[in-house]
Amino acid sequence: MIVVTAATGKLGQAVATALLDKVDPATVRLTARDPSKLADWAAKGFATARADYDDPASLVEAFAGADTLLLISSMGTNEQRIAQHKAAIDAATVAGVGKVVYTSAVNPSTASAFTWAATHEATEADLKASGLPHVILRDAMYLANMEGIFARALETGTLAFPGASGKVAYTTHGDVAAAAVAALTDPKVVNQTFEITGPEALDAAGLAAALSAATGKPIAWAEAPYEAFEALFRDMGLPEFVVEALLSIYKAYEAGEYEGVSDAVPTLTGRPATPVVETLKATFG
């Protein structure tokens, strides 16, 4: 049995889609805080169950019989997420899970400019300390994070964000899902760490050129002041820790933390990682 947590999220849905192509859905248990949100997947033949990171008993029950478990990282403060992931690792130990695949992030270090990287440093350490067979997928920044910025660029003709000169090897939910499915289904992949990146690292100039190529519209680029984005995030009513985390992503861009390109997607999936322009064509073209 393959068990997937946070199956209602964008990544969880991409993983379910990828699993449907590869295995019998009756051998997969998709889990969520509210499993009624998974009714469409249950209709396709998947088993579903409740698993809330804040409810350890629900985790032990949901992970029972799992040969492999995809632990998709949660949302919240570092303190909340570290405790939630630890609860999931402890539950996996109690349930006797055969292998845990965890979605970490590139540069999972408290030394990173990205404030949420601290969670991944702690969870990776907890996973290794558990002694459970595991695979760590250090995901690059998702291109989807930039969708609002691309939409604004198409309105104004200028792609603008802070840290614009930093190159980033953006990945996609589809590529992360394909890599996760490979890690879940291939017994040879174990006790390894992979950086899941796109095939190229692009700064704002490269992204603007890709958006232009995808849509046929001329797109310029510009550096946006951090203060402008801070005001924007506050106007959106985001909690303080989220404002801080989002701004820190651009600081990490600027520092070149995400410019590394790896061959993990082709290695794990047997097909190339998706170029940015292809995703932009599918979304905006």
Ligand SMILES: NC(=O)c1ccc[n+]([C@@H]2O[C@H](COP(=O)([O-])OP(=O)(O)OC[C@H]3O[C@@H](n4cnc5c(N)ncnc54)[C@H](OP(=O)(O)O)[C@@H]3O)[C@@H](O)[C@H]2O)c1
């Ligand atoms: N690398 C990147 O650029 C990047 C960007 C964004 C996020 N992330 C990380 O990657 C994860 C997956 O990304 P995504 O795009 O799929 O995010 P998403 O669409 O926001 O999904 C987040 C998921 O976490 C679930 N969740 C939250 N709290 C939970 C809890 N207490 N117990 C069980 N499930 C809980 C949500 O379930 P509900 O439906 O119940 O709310 C949802 O399924 C995120 O959670 C985050 O840790 C990485």
